[in-house]
Amino acid sequence: MVEKGLKKTNGLGVQVENTKICVVMVGLPARGKSLIAQKVTRYLKWLSIEAKVFNVGTYRRTDTPKPTADFFDTNNPAGEKMRRAAAEAALSDMLKWFRAGEGTIAILDATNSTRVRRRWIYDECTKEGIDTLFVESRCDDERLIMANILEVKTTSPDYQGTDPEAAALDFRNRIRNYEKVYETVDGDGDEKDLTYVKIMNIGAQVIINQIHDYLQSRIVYYLMNLHIKPRSIWLSRHGESMYNLSGQIGGDAELSSRGKQYALKLPELVRQSVGDGRPLTVWTSTLRRAISTGAHLPANYNQLQWKALDELDAGVCDGLTYADIKEKYPEDFAARDEDKYNYRYRGGESYRDVVIRLESIIMELERSEDILIITHQAVLRCIYAYYKEKSQSESPWMAVPLHTLIKLTPKAYGTHEERTAAGIDAVSTWRGKGSVAKHEDPVGEPTF
Ligand code: ATP
Numbered sequence: 342m343v344e345k346g347l348k349k350t351n352g353l354g355v356q357v358e359n360t361k362i363c364v365v366m367v368g369l370p371a372r373g374k375s376l377i378a379q380k381v382t383r384y385l386k387w388l389s390i391e392a393k394v395f396n397v398g399t400y401r402r403t404d405t406p407k408p409t410a411d412f413f414d415t416n417n418p419a420g421e422k423m424r425r426a427a428a429e430a431a432l433s434d435m436l437k438w439f440r441a442g443e444g445t446i447a448i449l450d451a452t453n454s455t456r457v458r459r460r461w462i463y464d465e466c467t468k469e470g471i472d473t474l475f476v477e478s479r480c481d482d483e484r485l486i487m488a489n490i491l492e493v494k495t496t497s498p499d500y501q502g503t504d505p506e507a508a509a510l511d512f513r514n515r516i517r518n519y520e521k522v523y524e525t526v527d528g529d530g531d532e533k534d535l536t537y538v539k540i541m542n543i544g545a546q547v548i549i550n551q552i553h554d555y556l557q558s559r560i561v562y563y564l565m566n567l568h569i570k571p572r573s574i575w576l577s578r579h580g581e582s583m584y585n586l587s588g589q590i591g592g593d594a595e596l597s598s599r600g601k602q603y604a605l606k607l608p609e610l611v612r613q614s615v616g617d618g619r620p621l622t623v624w625t626s627t628l629r630r631a632i633s634t635g636a637h638l639p640a641n642y643n644q645l646q647w648k649a650l651d652e653l654d655a656g657v658c659d660g661l662t663y664a665d666i667k668e669k670y671p672e673d674f675a676a677r678d679e680d681k682y683n684y685r686y687r688g689g690e691s692y693r694d695v696v697i698r699l700e701s702i703i704m705e706l707e708r709s710e711d712i713l714i715i716t717h718q719a720v721l722r723c724i725y726a727y728y729k730e731k732s733q734s735e736s737p738w739m740a741v742p743l744h745t746l747i748k749l750t751p752k753a754y755g756t757h758e759e760r761t762a763a764g765i766d767a768v769s770t771w772r773g774k775g776s777v778a779k780h781e782d783p784v785g786e787p788t789f
Pocket residue numbers: 368369370371372373374375376377398451452478479480485488489492493540542543544569753
C-alpha cells in the first residue's frame with residue numbers, strides 16, 4: 342500500500358500547498374544567524390517541507406572573496422554598492438525559487454540590520470504573495486561573541502590563509518562597522534506590523550510579534566528550544582532479540598542470550614564514552630527488548646520510556662519474516678522496495694509516519710543535554726537522518742548494526758559521529774533491495 346499524494350502535506354500533517362514564507366534573519370555578525378538558518382532548514386526538510394537557505398555572504402564572495410573590515414564601513418560607497426548587489430542577487434534568486442513552485446520556506450541569511458533593508462525585503466515578498474517572518478538574534482555576551490569568532494569566523498573562507506589572530510581582530514572591526522548602523526527590529530515601534538521573533542542571548546528572553554500562521558509558530562517553537570551548550574546524543578539499538586534470530590519483524594520479543602550479554606556490557610561502553618560521573622538521561626521505547634537493554638545501566642541515570650520510540654509498526658506483517666511477506670503480500674513487498682520511505686504497511690506505519698511521531702522527540706532532544714536513546718532499527722534511522730541530514734531515499738536503507746553504540750555530537754556546522762562496537766556477535770537485520778535476506782544472511786550490507 343503506497344501512500345500517494347503526500348508530497349504537499351508535511352511531516353506535521355498540515356497542508357502546505359499554498360504556503361510561502363521567507364524567514365528573514367536579522368542580527369550583527371557572529372550572532373548564530375547562519376547556524377539557526379541551517380538548523381531550521383534541516384528540521385523542515387526532515388519533515389518533508391521544502392526549505393532553502395539563501396546566504397547573502399555567499400553571493401558577496403563571488404566578487405569580493407576576502408574583504409577586510411573597511412569593506413563593511415557604510416562610508417565606503419564601493420563596498421556599499423557591492424553589498425547591495427549581493428543582497429539583490431540573493432533576493433532575486435529566492436523569488437525565482439518560489440516562482441518555480443517548489444519552495445515552501447526560504448531563509449534569507451544576512452544581517453538585514455537596517456529598517457530600510459527590512460522594509461525593502463518585506464515589500465518585495467508581499468508583492469509576490471510571500472509571507473515574511475523576521476528572526477532577530479541578539480547577543481551582548483562579549484565572551485560568547487569572541488568564542489563564536491574564534492570557533493567559526495577565523496576559519497571562514499573570508500580569512501583563508503590569514504593568521505587567526507589577525508582574522509579575529511578584523512572580524513571584530515567588521516562588527517564595529519555594522520554596529521554603527523544597526524537598528525534592532527521594531528526598536529521604536531515602527532515595525533509593529535511585521536511578523537517577528539527576537540531571541541536574546543540564546544533564548545534567555547524571546548519576544549514574539551504578530552505570529553498567526555501554524556508553520557510560523559512551529560518554527561518559532563523550534564527556535565525557542567535551541568541551545569548551544571556542548572552535549573552528545575548516544576544511540577543504540579536494543580540487544581539482539583529472539584525475533585532477530587528467527588528473522589521475524591516487529592513483535593515484542595525478549596533478548597537472545599547474545600542480546601543479554603550486550604545489555605550487561607552497555608554500562609561499561611557508555612561509561613567509557615560519556616565519562617565518569619557525567620549525568621545521563623536514558624530514553625527507551627516501551628518494548629521489552631529495549632527496556633531490557635537498558636536494565637543494567639546505573640541507577641542514578643534517569644530512565645524514561647517513550648511510546649514514540651517504539652519500532653515502526655508493521656501492521657498485518659508484524660511477526661512475519663521478509664520471505665513470508667514476499668510470499669503472502671508480493672505487491673506490497675515490491676511497493677515497499679520501490680518507495681520504502683512512503684510505503685505504509687497495511688494497518689501499520691511508513692517511515693514518513695515514524696518521522697511525524699518523532700517530531701516531539703526531536704524537539705525534546707533539542708532542549709536537552711546528554712541523552713542515551715535505546716530504540717529500534719527504523720526509529721534509529723529516522724533520528725540519525727535528522728542529525729546527519731540523510732535523504733528520504735537513503736535513510737530507510739541505512740545499515741545500523743546491532744551491539745554498536747553511536748555517539749552524535751552537534752557542532753556549529755554538522756554533527757560529529759563516533760561508533761563503538763561492543764564486540765559481541767549478532768545477526769545482521771539489514772535487508773538489501775529486492776532480497777528476502779534472512780536476518781543472518783545479509784546481502785552486501787553497506788556502511789553509512
Ligand atoms: P555572519 O553575519 O558573520 O554570517 P552569523 O550571525 O551568521 O554571522 P554564525 O556563523 O551562525 O553567525 O555563528 C555561529 C556561532 O554562533 C556558533 O559558534 C554558535 O555556537 C553561535 N550561536 C548559535 N546561536 C547563537 C545565538 N542565538 N546567539 C549567539 N551565538 C549563537
